Amino acid sequence: MEKNYKKTSLTEIILLxxxxxxxxxxxxxxxxxxxxxxxxxxQSNAGNLVLPAAAEFAxxxxxxxxxxxxxx
Amino acid sequence: xxxxxxxxxxxxxxxxxxxxxxxxxxxGSTQNAADVxxxxxxxxxxxxxxxxxxxxxxxxxxSDFPQKLLGYVTTAKANGYGGPMKVAxxxxxxxxxxxxxxxxxxxxxxxxxxxxxxxFIQSLIGKYFSDPFQMFKDVDGVTGATVTSRGIxxxxxxxxxxxxxxxxxxxxxxxxxxxxxxxxPEITLLALFAIGFFGHRKQFKYKKQARWASMLIGxxxxxxxxxxxxxxxxxxxxxxxxxxxxxxxxxxxxxVGGIFFxxxxxxxxxxxxxxxxxxxxxxCLAAIGDAKIVSPGRxxxxxxxxxxxxxxxxxxxxxxxxxxxxxxxxxxxxxFDFIGSTxxxxxxxxxxxxxxxxxxPWCNYLCPLRPVMDLYRTFRKWIIEIWKRxxxxxx
Numbered sequence: 353m354e355k356n357y358k359k360t361s362l363t364e365i366i367l368l369x370x371x372x373x374x375x376x377x378x379x380x381x382x383x384x385x386x387x388x389x390x391x392x393x394x395q396s397n398a399g400n401l402v403l404p405a406a407a408e409f410a411x412x413x414x415x416x417x418x419x420x421x422x423x424x
Numbered sequence: 425x426x427x428x429x430x431x432x433x434x435x436x437x438x439x440x441x442x443x444x445x446x447x448x449x450x451x452g453s454t455q456n457a458a459d460v461x462x463x464x465x466x467x468x469x470x471x472x473x474x475x476x477x478x479x480x481x482x483x484x485x486x487s488d489f490p491q492k493l494l495g496y497v498t499t500a501k502a503n504g505y506g507g508p509m510k511v512a513x514x515x516x517x518x519x520x521x522x523x524x525x526x527x528x529x530x531x532x533x534x535x536x537x538x539x540x541x542x543x544f545i546q547s548l549i550g551k552y553f554s555d556p557f558q559m560f561k562d563v564d565g566v567t568g569a570t571v572t573s574r575g576i577x578x579x580x581x582x583x584x585x586x587x588x589x590x591x592x593x594x595x596x597x598x599x600x601x602x603x604x605x606x607x608x609p610e611i612t613l614l615a616l617f618a619i620g621f622f623g624h625r626k627q628f629k630y631k632k633q634a635r636w637a638s639m640l641i642g643x644x645x646x647x648x649x650x651x652x653x654x655x656x657x658x659x660x661x662x663x664x665x666x667x668x669x670x671x672x673x674x675x676x677x678x679x680v681g682g683i684f685f686x687x688x689x690x691x692x693x694x695x696x697x698x699x700x701x702x703x704x705x706x707x708c709l710a711a712i713g714d715a716k717i718v719s720p721g722r723x724x725x726x727x728x729x730x731x732x733x734x735x736x737x738x739x740x741x742x743x744x745x746x747x748x749x750x751x752x753x754x755x756x757x758x759x760f761d762f763i764g765s766t767x768x769x770x771x772x773x774x775x776x777x778x779x780x781x782x783x784x785p786w787c788n789y790l791c792p793l794r795p796v797m798d799l800y801r802t803f804r805k806w807i808i809e810i811w812k813r814x815x816x817x818x819x
Contacts, residue, residue: 364721370778371727371789374771375734378753378790381767382738388533389745 435806438799441736445663448743455746467497467514467523478590484514495522496591500583504575506530506657506749507666511576513583519553519594521584526576530666530747534763535569542566544573553584554596568761602671609652609675612645617682620698624690635697639704647701651760654679654695656738656792660748663739688804693797696787702756703787706779713780720789727789735792753792 471494472487480499486492495516501508510528515521524545529536539545544566551557557577559565566573588594616638623634646652658680661667670677679695686694696703709715720727738751755772758764764772778785787794 361721363718364723367718367720367782367785367789368723368727370774370782370785371730374774374790375730377767377771377774378734381753381765381771382741382751384765384767385533385750386741386745389747389750 431802431805434798434802437732438802441799444736444740445743448740449663452744452746455744466525467512468494469523470494481587481591483591493517496587498583498587499527500579500586502575502578502582503666503668504529504531505535505569505571506532506747507661507664509575509579511579511583513580513587515553515584515587515592517592519584519588519592521549521551521553521580524548524576524580530745530749531572531575532749532752534757535572538569539566539573539576542569542573545576548577548580553581553588553594555581557581568763602669604671605674609646609650610678612641613675613678613682616642616646616699617678617686617694620694621686621690623698624692624694638699639707642699643701643704643708646699647705647756647760651757652679653701653754653756653760654683654793655752655754655756656735656796657742657749657752659793659796660739660742660752663743664746664748666748684800687797687800691801691804696791696793696797700787701760702754703784705759706775706784706786709776709779710783715779715781715783718782731789731791732795732798734790735795738792739796755786 468484470486471484474482474484474497477483477496482497484494484497486494495514497512497514499510499512501510503509507530508528509526509531512525512527513521514523526545531539542564544564547564548557551562555562557563557580559570559574559577563573563577585596588596619634619638622628623631623638628634652675658676661676662680668676683693683695686692734753738753741751742748753768755764755768755775758768758772759776775786775790
């Protein structure tokens with residue numbers, strides 16, 4: 353296992369950058385989810401979580417991807 | 425010496441983490457539950473006022489003079505994908521469902537979105553308490569959000585039957601007891617556990633072939649076909665006590681129970697290396713690009729503790745908000761079900777491209793399950809050491 357290790361400082365830096373960018377994306381995603389959850393809880397408390405609230409939910413597939421798929 | 429110091433740090437941080445989980449659980453449990461009152465108006469809109477007639481049952485009256493009884497409202501709970509859901513249901517004097525409102529829920533946004541967009545809740549209005557509410561039979565299930573839609577339907581059925589029996593003196597035939605769900609995913613999972621168990625043995629000649637077969641089966645069956653990988657939300661459900669009915673969620677018990685059982689008994693993680701669908705996807709890409717294991721070198725500790733910190737944050741938030749899937753940031757569903765936010769698709773792209781050059785970047789540096797397993801391993805060792813110390817005979 354150890355034999356496969358390849359020590360290059362440039363590789364280390366690239367790896368660090370990739371991980372940090374990923375962590376940033378994850379944190380943004382968590383923040384958005386928590387924000388939506390707080391919003392959703394306040395809607396629930398106000399008794400508004402019936403059909404009109406549908407627009408408040410994120411689309412399963414982002415708009416840009418729908419566009420990409422439809423237009424090829 | 426260095427190893428011993430690292431062990432002590434791991435154990436100390438692990439104990440602090442457990443304390444913070446307990447604190448978050450206590451804070452989360454004291455949060456105010458959603459009010460029911462606003463739901464009453466929603467489920468019987470013509471009603472002008474409500475009187476409590478029984479525990480959690482309200483009679484709804486019109487504004488006419490003399491007042492006319494329109495029906496009854498109650499709340500009922502059932503399990504969805506993210507744990508218990510509370511639904512307010514209004515029933516007319518003939519046992520017909522007049523309105524439904526979700527009072528509390530912990531579902532993943534995309535699932536709930538699909539349920540709402542499919543007009544699932546509206547499709548239940550007009551049904552009778554005596555209807556069987558069987559998914560894809562008399563109730564249109566929502567493909568891709570089956571568990572969420574089934575949870576709502578079960579709660580509505582429970583609530584409407586409660587009103588019918590307690591207030592309307594109507595009786596419905598007994599509900600069929602839940603059937604034990606045992607199918608292809610469960611059989612596949614057991615087979616994969618068996619392959620992993622025997623494949624680990626030193627004397628087993630075909631370890632490499634068995635591991636590849638196990639990974640590919642896991643990726644195709646548990647990933648692409650059924651999309652049931654092990655995620656942080658499973659851990660959160662375990663911690664929050666949102667344990668689903670075993671009959672309908674046997675897979676969950678086999679998966680979570682199996683992993684922890686093998687880990688406890690054998691100190692081996694049977695899942696990650698042998699049949700994690702996302703791990704297998706990364707390994708396939710690694711095989712294409714001849715990816716190497718990259719040592720993080722001097723960034724080793726930074727990356728290790730970043731991964732652990734991220735997992736800790738995700739668990740704390742899930743416990744605080746009482747929502748197991750809220751912060752489950754894995755991108756498994758994004759790959760296998762094509763469901764996710766823009767951020768998740770961006771992350772998935774980055775990870776898949778990286779996997780071609782670096783072996784298993786997600787598993788090694790980002791997956792929240794690795795820190796959970798590390799914590800479990802640390803406590804396991806600690807308990808064994810204490811046990812040995814206490815049972816050791818004095819010389």
